[in-house]
Amino acid sequence: MIRRQRLAAGLCALLAVLAAGLAFPAGAVADETTAHTPKVDLVIDVSGSMRTKDIDGTSRMAAAKQAFNEVLDATPEGVQLGIRTLGATYPGDDRKTGCKDTAQLYPVGPLDRTEAKTAVATLTPTGWTPIGPALLKAADDLDGGEGSKRIVLISDGEDTCAPLDPCEVARGIAAKGIGLTIDTLGLVPNTKMRAQLSCIAAATGGTYTSVEHADELTDKVNQLVDRAADPVVTPVATDGGDSCAKAPTLKSGLYTDHEEFGRQRWYRVDVRPGQELRASVSVAADRAMRPDYGLLLRAVTVHGREIVRGEAAGSGRTDMISTGLRYPKADSDDDRAPAETVCLQLTNSFTAASGVKTTPGLPVELTVDVVGGPSQADDVASFGLGRGWWLLGALVLFGFLAGLVWGWLSRWRVAVWRTN
Amino acid sequence: MRITRVLGAALLTLGLAAGPAAADSSPSDSSPPGSTPSPSASDGASAPTSAGTSFRTATEIAQGKTATASASTGDYLYWSFPADVGRRPTVRATVKLPRSHAAQTWQVDVYDGLRRRQACQYGAQTRTVEPGTGSVELACVLRTVRAWSQPWANDPLPGTYYVRLTAVDVRTADLGQPVGARVRVESKDIGGPAAVDGRLAKPLVPGVAARTQAETDGKSEQSAEPAALSGTEPDGGWSSGWWSDRWVWTAIGAALAALAGIGGYALTRGSGRPSRMPSQGS
Numbered sequence: 001m002i003r004r005q006r007l008a009a010g011l012c013a014l015l016a017v018l019a020a021g022l023a024f025p026a027g028a029v030a031d032e033t034t035a036h037t038p039k040v041d042l043v044i045d046v047s048g049s050m051r052t053k054d055i056d057g058t059s060r061m062a063a064a065k066q067a068f069n070e071v072l073d074a075t076p077e078g079v080q081l082g083i084r085t086l087g088a089t090y091p092g093d094d095r096k097t098g099c100k101d102t103a104q105l106y107p108v109g110p111l112d113r114t115e116a117k118t119a120v121a122t123l124t125p126t127g128w129t130p131i132g133p134a135l136l137k138a139a140d141d142l143d144g145g146e147g148s149k150r151i152v153l154i155s156d157g158e159d160t161c162a163p164l165d166p167c168e169v170a171r172g173i174a175a176k177g178i179g180l181t182i183d184t185l186g187l188v189p190n191t192k193m194r195a196q197l198s199c200i201a202a203a204t205g206g207t208y209t210s211v212e213h214a215d216e217l218t219d220k221v222n223q224l225v226d227r228a229a230d231p232v233v234t235p236v237a238t239d240g241g242d243s244c245a246k247a248p249t250l251k252s253g254l255y256t257d258h259e260e261f262g263r264q265r266w267y268r269v270d271v272r273p274g275q276e277l278r279a280s281v282s283v284a285a286d287r288a289m290r291p292d293y294g295l296l297l298r299a300v301t302v303h304g305r306e307i308v309r310g311e312a313a314g315s316g317r318t319d320m321i322s323t324g325l326r327y328p329k330a331d332s333d334d335d336r337a338p339a340e341t342v343c344l345q346l347t348n349s350f351t352a353a354s355g356v357k358t359t360p361g362l363p364v365e366l367t368v369d370v371v372g373g374p375s376q377a378d379d380v381a382s383f384g385l386g387r388g389w390w391l392l393g394a395l396v397l398f399g400f401l402a403g404l405v406w407g408w409l410s411r412w413r414v415a416v417w418r419t420n
Numbered sequence: 421m422r423i424t425r426v427l428g429a430a431l432l433t434l435g436l437a438a439g440p441a442a443a444d445s446s447p448s449d450s451s452p453p454g455s456t457p458s459p460s461a462s463d464g465a466s467a468p469t470s471a472g473t474s475f476r477t478a479t480e481i482a483q484g485k486t487a488t489a490s491a492s493t494g495d496y497l498y499w500s501f502p503a504d505v506g507r508r509p510t511v512r513a514t515v516k517l518p519r520s521h522a523a524q525t526w527q528v529d530v531y532d533g534l535r536r537r538q539a540c541q542y543g544a545q546t547r548t549v550e551p552g553t554g555s556v557e558l559a560c561v562l563r564t565v566r567a568w569s570q571p572w573a574n575d576p577l578p579g580t581y582y583v584r585l586t587a588v589d590v591r592t593a594d595l596g597q598p599v600g601a602r603v604r605v606e607s608k609d610i611g612g613p614a615a616v617d618g619r620l621a622k623p624l625v626p627g628v629a630a631r632t633q634a635e636t637d638g639k640s641e642q643s644a645e646p647a648a649l650s651g652t653e654p655d656g657g658w659s660s661g662w663w664s665d666r667w668v669w670t671a672i673g674a675a676l677a678a679l680a681g682i683g684g685y686a687l688t689r690g691s692g693r694p695s696r697m698p699s700q701g702s
Contacts, residue, residue: 391670
């Protein structure tokens with residue numbers, strides 16, 4: 001029965017899809033996709049240390065070049081790929097000049113494989129390792145468009161351009177709310193470099209990988225470029241208020257924001273009678289934190305009464321902490337009943353580890369869904385159906401008793417009828 | 421009297437007919453169609469070979485399929501799967517560790533469609549491995565998914581579930597080493613015993629409102645390649661919630677009650693004609 005209904009529903013859906021496919025010509029789709037094209041910028045370290053021959057017997061540079069050639073061949077259609085170098089041109093000892101040494105080798109755009117490969121072939125290990133400045137420039141390269149953006153940083157040494165901490169640079173880039181992810185790869189890394197590169201990756205929700213062999217490098221970069229090609233929802237940047245009165249009103253959707261340590265963020269959502277508000281929030285731990293933390297999301301009325309809350313607490317290494325709540329608003333008989341403004345209050349109890357900057361705030365991801373129809377009591381249990389041997393026993397017992405009573409009643413009635 | 425006999429016969433036939441069906445479905449397993457993973461679905465070519473790195477990018481997996489991913493120690497790996505009413509999902513994860521490593525602690529966490537952490541009833545959710553161990557196996561048996569719960573409760577509800585797999589305690593020197601992860605979600609059908617008084621208007625699938633809004637706004641061309649927060653759905657769609665083995669139990673109960681009623685009635689009558697009748701008649 002259900003199977004048949006589902007089959008019918010499936011057929012209807014199939015027809016609808018076919019109809020939709022006919023109704024919307026392919027041209028309309030193409031326009032939409034250019035704005036959402038994923039962009040990847042490969043940032044490669046061309047510092048002097050890349051000459052070291054310790055990856056499968058060849059130099060790090062040779063391994064990187066080989067990997068790049070294979071990645072360029074395998075780049076999926078529709079991904080805009082660019083290449084940026086750091087430390088490629090200035091061989092001198094002047095730190096100031098060396099730390100500005102980053103250049104765009106191949107601009108982010110539609111990929112011409114031959115041209116890109118020729119450009120890669122010209123690289124020779126030369127100068128310093130200015131990771132921070134290179135990341136800033138790479139973020140500029142990727143500016144514009146609404147698609148996913150990804151920087152893949154390949155380096156064989158830690159940043160040589162202190163005091164500009166590349167971790168803080170990465171956090172600053174993430175704070176712009178342009179949905180950029182930085183993935184880092186360390187060639188034959190030492191502990192200090194691991195710590196720095198994984199810190200950069202953690203700041204933007206990216207990944208860090210150690211590379212010891214050439215094929216690992218190729219596989220990982222390919223995987224990252226492919227990941228960029230997957231369609232994702234781009235969140236909308238919003239700016240929560242300090243109090244409910246100053247909070248922005250949100251509709252259903254995905255939002256990003258920043259929340260400073262020890263501060264509150266407020267948002268407002270309008271919920272009409274008969275609708276259900278669903279809100280979930282994640283706060284990312286994008287820097288070194290003390291090991292215990294928590295998150296609280298409260299839905300309160302404009303008068304400050306708490307309706308419902310979502311809480312989470314955790315301990316240990318984490319990328320984020322998240323919680324959510326739902327608030328079904330009862331249906332109203334009056335069709336023109338006004339929407340209720342629900343205030344969402346967000347607080348977190350993260351503490352930055354000592355010596356870690358507390359600005360910019362922690363990245364917040366907020367999902368708001370206002371769906372039709374609150375919870376209805378209409379499943380089988382509420383029809384009064386039951387189950388179990390006790391139910392069967394009770395029914396049999398009561399049926400038997402009813403039969404007995406009925407039998408006696410009718411005997412008594414016959415007897416009365418006979419005597420009269 | 422004749423009517424009762426006919427009725428009794430009819431009920432008896434009904435009871436006999438319903439009996440085997442009940443024996444099949446009443447004890448525990450009244451599989452709603454489509455929700456049981458078919459044996460052929462295991463390890464199919466379509467099982468995903470990568471994992472997401474956040475809730476937003478979580479890789480969708482179907483129940484009963486083994487998803488694999490190559491990753492690095494320290495990565496946070498995310499998958500999402502749909503879980504429907506009356507099912508009790510079990511998440512199993514295996515991580516293949518590199519040859520040399522220090523002691524590490526791995527953990528699998530499950531979150532519901534509202535990104536609330538869900539408790540595991542049983543299973544080794546967190547495990548610490550000794551240096552040099554080849555692999556670590558984690559498991560999490562969730563609570564049974566209920567059709568409805570109060571908004572103040574944290575009960576599992578039908579919708580999208582997220583799995584996060586990560587090393588929660590790892591030395592810096594071990595970060596970035598290649599690991600292989602395998603994740604498999606299966607669920608046991610609990611069925612009628614888990615039925616509750618109510619139902620959600622829509623399953624807890626994040627982004628469901630935004631998606632329907634985009635469709636009604638006539639932006640359907642955008643969803644040609646839908647970048648949805650979550651598009652998971654059990655094969656065969658979300659259950660409508662009206663089927664449960666409670667129908668079978670109640671029907672059998674009613675039939676047995678009717679039979680018992682007839683039995684009770686017959687008992688008051690004795691067998692054959694009442695013995696007093698002839699003497700009274702003369």
